Amino acid sequence: MTDVIKEDQVLDCSGMLCPMPVVKASKAMKEMQAGQILKMIATDPGAPPDMEAWSRQTGNELLRSMTENGKFIFYLKKK
Amino acid sequence: MSVWKTNDSDVKKILYVQTHGEKDPERTATPFFLATAGAAMDNEVCIYFTMNGPQCVAKGNGEKIIIPRKGGGGKELKFFIEQAQEIGVRFLVCQPSLDLHGYTMDDMIEGVEMIGGAAFNDMACDADAVIGF
Numbered sequence: 399m400t401d402v403i404k405e406d407q408v409l410d411c412s413g414m415l416c417p418m419p420v421v422k423a424s425k426a427m428k429e430m431q432a433g434q435i436l437k438m439i440a441t442d443p444g445a446p447p448d449m450e451a452w453s454r455q456t457g458n459e460l461l462r463s464m465t466e467n468g469k470f471i472f473y474l475k476k477k
Numbered sequence: 478m479s480v481w482k483t484n485d486s487d488v489k490k491i492l493y494v495q496t497h498g499e500k501d502p503e504r505t506a507t508p509f510f511l512a513t514a515g516a517a518m519d520n521e522v523c524i525y526f527t528m529n530g531p532q533c534v535a536k537g538n539g540e541k542i543i544i545p546r547k548g549g550g551g552k553e554l555k556f557f558i559e560q561a562q563e564i565g566v567r568f569l570v571c572q573p574s575l576d577l578h579g580y581t582m583d584d585m586i587e588g589v590e591m592i593g594g595a596a597f598n599d600m601a602c603d604a605d606a607v608i609g610f
Contacts, residue, residue: 417517424519424564456518
């Protein structure tokens with residue numbers, strides 16, 4: 399059983415296409431405090447590699463990446 | 478002084494070069510949205526418009542250039558332009574490519590900056606990536 403991650407904010411990017419999910423995530427993260435967690439939901443098939451690259455480049459940690467009911471869920475921790 | 482603004486070595490500098498304009502609407506949006514994604518990753522991003530590129534950032538063309546989509550329902554280029562500007566992507570042009578179309582800086586949308594060939598080469602040498610379209 400995986401640990402439950404408690405998010406501070408949820409961002410639903412369902413239906414949005416590249417580059418909107420990264421743009422929205424970037425904006426949301428800028429308004430959060432260091433250590434806070436953003437749960438992001440996306441349906442763009444490019445989102446998993448994009449969020450992984452976004453995390454690597456920006457230094458905001460991708461805690462978990464999963465698929466649930468056909469949607470991609472990401473937990474991102476603000477650096 | 479460099480056109481690049483960052484002094485932070487952690488911030489990467491990406492320079493896009495757009496050479497297409499009104500004649501090739503299907504080639505106009507991509508540099509804007511890749512630049513937008515680049516800026517969303519906390520990089521410093523500029524797009525240099527040369528050859529037909531300045532047509533993309535001429536006043537009125539954002540509404541006029543429609544990005545085609547199979548089956549219809551294409552989007553206006555303006556959408557991609559505004560998305561890029563909103564996240565801090567800077568737009569650069571040079572005089573000879575304005576002359577090519579009879580443009581002056583007054584024909585450019587707000588925010589477009591003028592540089593020369595030397596500044597462009599200097600930026601390219603200093604950039605972490607230069608991507609041309």
